[in-house]
Amino acid sequence: MPEFQHSPGMRDILPPESGRWRRFQAVFAEVAGAAGYGEIMPPLMEDIGVFQRVGEHTDVVTKEMYDFIDKGERHVALRPEQTASVCRAFAQHRPITPWKVFYAGPNFRYEKPQRGRYRQFDQVGIEVLGADDPYLDVEVIVLAWEFYLRLGLQQVTLLLNSLGEPQDRANYTAALKDYFEQHLDALSPESRVTLTKNPLRVLDSKRPADAAVLAGAPRIASFYSAEAAAHFEAVQQGLTDLGIPFTLDTSLVRGLDYYRRTTFEFQGGTLDSAQNALGGGGRYDGLVESLGGPPTHGIGFALGLDRTLLACDDEGVFAAPPAAVNVFVVDTTGGLEALRITAELRAAGISADRAYENRSMKSQMKGADRSGAPIAIIVGSNEIEAGVVTLRPLRGADVQRPVARGALVTEVIQALEQAAKEATA
Numbered sequence: 001m002p003e004f005q006h007s008p009g010m011r012d013i014l015p016p017e018s019g020r021w022r023r024f025q026a027v028f029a030e031v032a033g034a035a036g037y038g039e040i041m042p043p044l045m046e047d048i049g050v051f052q053r054v055g056e057h058t059d060v061v062t063k064e065m066y067d068f069i070d071k072g073e074r075h076v077a078l079r080p081e082q083t084a085s086v087c088r089a090f091a092q093h094r095p096i097t098p099w100k101v102f103y104a105g106p107n108f109r110y111e112k113p114q115r116g117r118y119r120q121f122d123q124v125g126i127e128v129l130g131a132d133d134p135y136l137d138v139e140v141i142v143l144a145w146e147f148y149l150r151l152g153l154q155q156v157t158l159l160l161n162s163l164g165e166p167q168d169r170a171n172y173t174a175a176l177k178d179y180f181e182q183h184l185d186a187l188s189p190e191s192r193v194t195l196t197k198n199p200l201r202v203l204d205s206k207r208p209a210d211a212a213v214l215a216g217a218p219r220i221a222s223f224y225s226a227e228a229a230a231h232f233e234a235v236q237q238g239l240t241d242l243g244i245p246f247t248l249d250t251s252l253v254r255g256l257d258y259y260r261r262t263t264f265e266f267q268g269g270t271l272d273s274a275q276n277a278l279g280g281g282g283r284y285d286g287l288v289e290s291l292g293g294p295p296t297h298g299i300g301f302a303l304g305l306d307r308t309l310l311a312c313d314d315e316g317v318f319a320a321p322p323a324a325v326n327v328f329v330v331d332t333t334g335g336l337e338a339l340r341i342t343a344e345l346r347a348a349g350i351s352a353d354r355a356y357e358n359r360s361m362k363s364q365m366k367g368a369d370r371s372g373a374p375i376a377i378i379v380g381s382n383e384i385e386a387g388v389v390t391l392r393p394l395r396g397a398d399v400q401r402p403v404a405r406g407a408l409v410t411e412v413i414q415a416l417e418q419a420a421k422e423a424t425a
């Protein structure tokens, strides 16, 4: 064992998996870009106060934050999520509304590491600030749905809820608290602890011991104001109109405190229930204000890259892209020719790799095979003497042939076109 390993809950993403991550982000950028979202790149670290606004009573804030005092005596934290940073940026820069942004990148939460739960994990997400249209909620949800379809995922379920206006939510929370306190004896010890911190979160309990009490708990829907009810109705109508299937789930409360009205979560059909939330989001009107900005409506979501890729593995979709170069150069004359040829090919926009250390022909050909390149260019002393290189197709039926050294690029382009045709035939 080497002396150092990566820290628990953190991982090295190696090729070709890293190529899959990049492609995941690129597909997301395409889907978001096509809907008018521009990319925001917030810092990895902020004043801890920014993140405390996501919920004084949440695990994310109270237990899982990577915070420390920096050399300038500032109390800072690595971001556990990016919504708060986006709202802080909005309050700071005051862009024109509606402000539609997307993001991609790592977040940090000190959680108990397990499959699908890490201490450094990646998200892609969007946020829209400054618009209160219920059809915007629909657009946001549909964008995530569209993205899952682009990945090829089929077993994703959309759960939908509304937490009502802040006052509705407060009334509901009080009613829940009353109800659970009346049934304290029937609650699991864990849920009794949750109750003292956040009665809404008791609804999240998957423990069989709590099932009976939960079944009889008051429902949020009876607490909606007329405005909240109309907004939620319009969201459901819009989703139905676009043919997006959803399941109403009145116990969907989510792990962060800033949500109001529409909330939603995407669950994967193949993952363990503790880690099956592939992504989620909702409205958080009020968060910008709490960060010193003007009253501003907000809605967005974040999708966990790590978990979504696990779901892709389980469903056998969105595989790592084959890590292949176009050409592999084999040079048994010392390596200078390989240096020149790879430089020439790359300058012409053709990806190329080579072997080093003047290895044997056999060993270099092994490298050519491993590279996944459809073509090898081979240079030996005979080729140098004749002013040619040997072009060898590595797949398909074609045989190798000499090509003039001066015609290298043109010949390679032709041969690559031929190889591509054969691959799709």
Ligand code: HAM
Residues within 6 Å of the ligand: 080, 081, 082, 083, 109, 111, 116, 117, 118, 119, 120, 121, 122, 123, 125, 126, 127, 255, 256, 277, 278, 279, 280, 281, 282, 283, 284, 299, 300, 301, 302, 303, 304, 305, 306, 307, 308
């Ligand atoms: P969240 O539900 O905390 O929401 O995280 C969103 C997704 O990030 C989760 O569904 C999950 O896929 C992934 N995730 C969270 N924690 C971990 C972890 N420790 N390991 C692996 N994946 C994880 C938010 O972060 C909100 N900012 C979403 C949002 C945006 N709401 C409005 N706008």
